[in-house]
Amino acid sequence: xxxxxxxxxxxxxxxxxxxxSSEPFKMQVPEGSTVxxxxxxxxxxxxxxxxxxxxSCRQELDYILQEGERAAIFPPIAxx
Amino acid sequence: xxxxxxxxxxxxxEGLSPAGKVYHKISLSAxxxxxxxLSCSIKEVEISALSSGIVPERYERNLGTTxxxxxxxxxxxxxxAVLGLGGLGGLAAELLARMGxxxxxxxxxxxxxxxxxxxxxxxxxxxxxxKKADAARERITKINAAVETIVFKEMAAEHNIKKxxxxxxxxxxxxxxxxxxFLLQETCQKLGIPMIHxxxxxxxxxxxxxxxxxxxxxxxxxxxxxxxxxxxxxxxxNPATTPALVAAWQVQEAVKLLLKKGELLRNRxxxxxxxxxxxETILLER
Numbered sequence: 394x395x396x397x398x399x400x401x402x403x404x405x406x407x408x409x410x411x412x413x414s415s416e417p418f419k420m421q422v423p424e425g426s427t428v429x430x431x432x433x434x435x436x437x438x439x440x441x442x443x444x445x446x447x448x449s450c451r452q453e454l455d456y457i458l459q460e461g462e463r464a465a466i467f468p469p470i471a472x473x
Numbered sequence: 474x475x476x477x478x479x480x481x482x483x484x485x486x487e488g489l490s491p492a493g494k495v496y497h498k499i500s501l502s503a504x505x506x507x508x509x510x511l512s513c514s515i516k517e518v519e520i521s522a523l524s525s526g527i528v529p530e531r532y533e534r535n536l537g538t539t540x541x542x543x544x545x546x547x548x549x550x551x552x553x554a555v556l557g558l559g560g561l562g563g564l565a566a567e568l569l570a571r572m573g574x575x576x577x578x579x580x581x582x583x584x585x586x587x588x589x590x591x592x593x594x595x596x597x598x599x600x601x602x603x604k605k606a607d608a609a610r611e612r613i614t615k616i617n618a619a620v621e622t623i624v625f626k627e628m629a630a631e632h633n634i635k636k637x638x639x640x641x642x643x644x645x646x647x648x649x650x651x652x653x654x655f656l657l658q659e660t661c662q663k664l665g666i667p668m669i670h671x672x673x674x675x676x677x678x679x680x681x682x683x684x685x686x687x688x689x690x691x692x693x694x695x696x697x698x699x700x701x702x703x704x705x706x707x708x709x710x711n712p713a714t715t716p717a718l719v720a721a722w723q724v725q726e727a728v729k730l731l732l733k734k735g736e737l738l739r740n741r742x743x744x745x746x747x748x749x750x751x752x753e754t755i756l757l758e759r
Binding site: 402450470 | 560562649650651672674678692695706711755
């Protein structure tokens with residue numbers, strides 16, 4: 394297992410396992426987990442649009458997470 | 474224009490800044506009178522005054538931000554397009570005019586409706602059904618007659634966007650759909666001009682400054698496709714506050730960019746979460 398830090402922004406805050414919040418939290422995922430795996434562990438529905446940033450850089454869903462990395466996940470906003 | 478410079482000097486008064494510094498100023502009424510007498514524009518009179526070290530009083534509190542009179546001249550000589558005149562663009566256009574950005578291109582094909590009243594500062598109970606671009610022009614003219622406005626009462630699209638943006642130094646993305654936002658980025662890239670992106674949904678907002686060649690929207694909306702033209706705002710709505718926050722930040726980026734000051738939000742996305750009470754800055758460069 395590896396330990397990563399996760400922050401779920403805006404409407405995705407409801408998927409925080411410690412209660413609705415955008416505060417970053419630490420969690421363990423199996424070594425070799427991708428962003429897609431992480432989203433499944435967090436029970437974020439696959440259809441829900443999101444943008445994923447690892448250590449503040451945008452990454453694709455097949456990105457393999459590394460020990461100590463920080464994942465920030467946002468929904469798309471586009472209103473004017 | 475020697476005649477103008479001489480006439481401006483004749484109307485100069487001494488002013489005292491809030492810091493107690495004496496400076497040379499010219500009043501709005503004197504600027505208006507001179508423009509009438511010499512058949513030139515308000516903008517020309519103001520630029521002539523500033524070039525002679527005389528501050529049009531209306532810009533006195535700008536000068537700390539513009540870095541002095543030269544910066545104000547630079548703003549008066551700048552041309553900025555505001556695409557979308559709803560929650561973001563309506564306020565952005567007003568703030569640009571107050572800063573003294575000399576030419577503002579206003580683009581929106583919509584008219585005001587009742588559901589705009591909660592957040593679109595140009596909408597009132599009296600101007601429902603009025604075209605947003607007309608309302609923006611009226612408001613700007615009332616605030617700062619030095620500003621030249623170019624109005625397009627149509628939505629930006631493939632057939633007109635190049636014409637809309639020609640001669641602009643900068644575009645503000647105040648749009649409400651991804652398709653036109655991407656078209657704007659593509660066109661700005663072709664024309665070699667930067668754009669400042671802003672978007673909102675409910676308690677949330679985001680801003681990013683995009684130069685030609687930057688990944689910009691492609692990095693922000695990685696999952697964009699023709700089927701997904703909107704974000705979570707369609708379900709959550711937009712209140713009065715977040716458009717104002719984001720529009721103000723967009724205009725501050727515009728002013729910094731035009732004046733070449735400070736650090737721009739280039740290759741960075743500022744995400745404002747007012748529910749959590751936090752701002753995140755995310756790197757978009759890979």
